Each structure stands twice: as C-alpha cells, then as structure tokens.
Amino acid sequence: MLEAFLWGALSASALLAGAVIAYQLRPGRRLIAAVMALGTGVLLGSVSFELIDEALKTRTVAAVSLLVLIGAGVFTVGDWLLNRRGGGERKDAGGAQAAGSPLAIVLGSVLDGIPESFVLGLTIMQGQISVALLAGIVLSNLPEGMASSSGLREAKWPERRVLLMWVAVVAVSAVAAVAGYALLDPAQDRTGALVQAFAAGALLAMLSNTLLPEAYEVEGILTGPLVVAGFAASLALSSI
Template structure:
C-alpha cells in the first residue's frame, strides 16, 4: 500500500512542477494542448486495456457497463456541484479564477486527482505499476498544473498559496492510490466492479478537464493526437 501511495504522490507531483514553471514562464498554449491530448489518449488506453479488460475477465458485461456509468455520473455530479459553487474556472489559464471561490477551486482540483490516483493504486495491486497509466497521469498533470497555475497567478494568487493547493492534491492523490491498493483483493468480482467504477470516473475526468482545453487550441487536430496517445498506451501495455 505504501508503494502505491508513493506512486500516486509522484504522479501528482507533476502538478507542483507545472506550477513552478508557470510562475517563471508559461509555455505556449499549443504545446500545452498537444501534451493534454496525448495524455488523454494514454489515459483512455489505460482504461480500455487494463481496467475494463481486467474487469470483464472476472465478471459479466452488464455489471461492468452499469458501474462504469455510475462512476462517470459520480464524478460528473461532483464536478457540477463544485462548478456551481465557484470552481468551474479552476483550469482557465487567463485568470477567470479571480471570480470563483478559492475553496471550490481547491476542492475541484482535489476531485480531478482522485480517479487517476485510485486507478493507479488498483494497477499496483494487480501485480505492478502500469507504465502507460503512469505516463498518462504525468502528461495530463503537467499541463494542468501549468495552465491552472498560470490563471491563478493572473488572479493574484501567490506562489505559496498555489503550491499549498497542489500539495493538498498530492496528499489526496497518495491516499487515493493507497486506498485503491488496499480496498480489495485482485481478481475478485467485487474488485472488477471497483475497476469499472474507477474507469467511468476516469473517463469522465478526461472528457471534462483535458479534451475541452486541448480542443480549444488544437481544434480538429486534437482527435489525431488523442489517437497517438492511445496507440502509445497500447504499445506500453504490451511491453
């Protein structure tokens, strides 16, 4: 469990690195969009090749499909509630966060980090770290930390305050990964349902937070970049 928690913390630490870079010099929007699209493809691939594939190996299609929908709905509901409370612009690189609620922004960032970290813990439980998932998390967290922190800087958040926010996310991500490892034994039908639930939440997170930001800059090219990330995930999963 400790190993899983450490990997969760390392994956989330890319957010801190992104924040530090943003307060020195933020890379161009196109580079951030490309990295986000590739990260989205990697995460979608991890959901397909590892979570859903393993879940279907241990239980029937119907409950896997149902729990995937429940996981997606759970994340969407949480995201909607936080958006209504002032956290909807937490990822805006132009400083729209100035009109939002600081607590909702922090809680929204925490919510974004939970599904991927929980899933990472599940993969460690099943016999070893998923390289494809871990790379996808890094490629999604780095530009997220960059763009969100750039907006928070414009909204007059101090670097110390931003780093404190991301530190909370890192801690929660570590705990989520540890929980994903500790909650169930591998191979059980109950574990398969947890995998399906986590897969749905992760898919919703990718669709809500990564793809819109990537498409805003790259437009139609986003689809091809996501496909490239998906292919990379397939390759890494086969190694």
C-alpha cells in the first residue's frame, strides 16, 4: 500500500509543478491547452487498453458497460453539485474563479484527481506501475495545475494559498491510489473487473467534463489531432 500511496502522490505532484510554473513563468494558454489535449489522449488510451480490455476478460460486455455508466454517473453528479456551488470555472486560465466559491474550487479539484489516482492504484495491485497511465496522469495534471493556477493568480489568490490547495489535492490523490490498490483483490478477478469498469467510467466523465472543454476553447479544431496524438503515444507506451 505504501507503494500505491507514493506513486499516487508522485503523479499528483505534477499539479504542484504546474502551479509553480503558472506563478513564476506565466505560460500561454495555447501551450497549456495543447498539453491538456495530449494528456487527455494518453488517458483515453490507458482506459481502453488497461481497464476496459482487462475488465472484458472476466465480465460480459453488458456488465462492463453498466458499470462504466454508473461510474460516469457518480462522477457527474458530484461535478454538478460542485458546479452549482461555485466550482465550475476551476480550470479556467482567465480568472473566472474570482466569481466562484473557494471551497467549491478546492473540492472540485479534489474530485477531478480521484478517478485517475484510483485507477493508478488498481494497476499497481496488478503487479507493476502502468507507464502509459502514469504518463497520462502527469500530462493531464501538469496543464491542469497550470491552467487552474493561472486563473487563480488572475483572481488574486496568493501563491502560498494555491500551493496549499494543491498539497491537499496531492494528499487526497495518494489516498485514492491506496483505495484503488486495496479494492482490487487479484484473487477475485470478477470483483476486480467491476471496479475497473466503474473507475474507467468516472475517468472518462472527468476527461469529458473538465479537460476537453478547456482544451477546445483555446485550441479549437486542433484539439482533435492533439488528442489522437496522445492516444497513439499511449498505445506505444502500453507496450513497454
């Protein structure tokens, strides 16, 4: 479990790195959006090759599909509730967070980090860290930290407050990785498959609700090729 905790913390620490970059280097929105789109593609590949494919080995298509929908539904309800309370613009790089709720912004960021860290814990229980998944999480967390922190900077949040927020998110992500590790019993393949499908649905909903809209707002039609490039990179990484 310690290994899962450390890998979960390491992957989520890209959020902290993104915050430091946002405050110290002030990257442009196009760069942030491009990395966000690439990270989305890599994570989509990881969901396809390492979660759905594995779940289908021990469960029917109908069962996997149902759990994917349930996972997506649970994430979406949580996201909707936080959006209504002022966390909907948490990834905006232009300062829209100024009109939102600080608590909802923090909780929204925590919610976004849970599915990917949970999935990371699942793969660690299966024997080794997934290079493709780890790369996808880092490539999604880095621009997420950059975009959100850029917006919080424009909204006049002090750097120390933003860094403390991301430290909290990193801690929750590490715990989520431990939860994923603990819930997948390798001796119970059928139960593991259900957990994989549920986590895959939550992760797909997170990508669709939070990363892709922000990337498309800036990159426009270039978002598609960038996502596909990330997906192709995931295919290559999954063979390592």
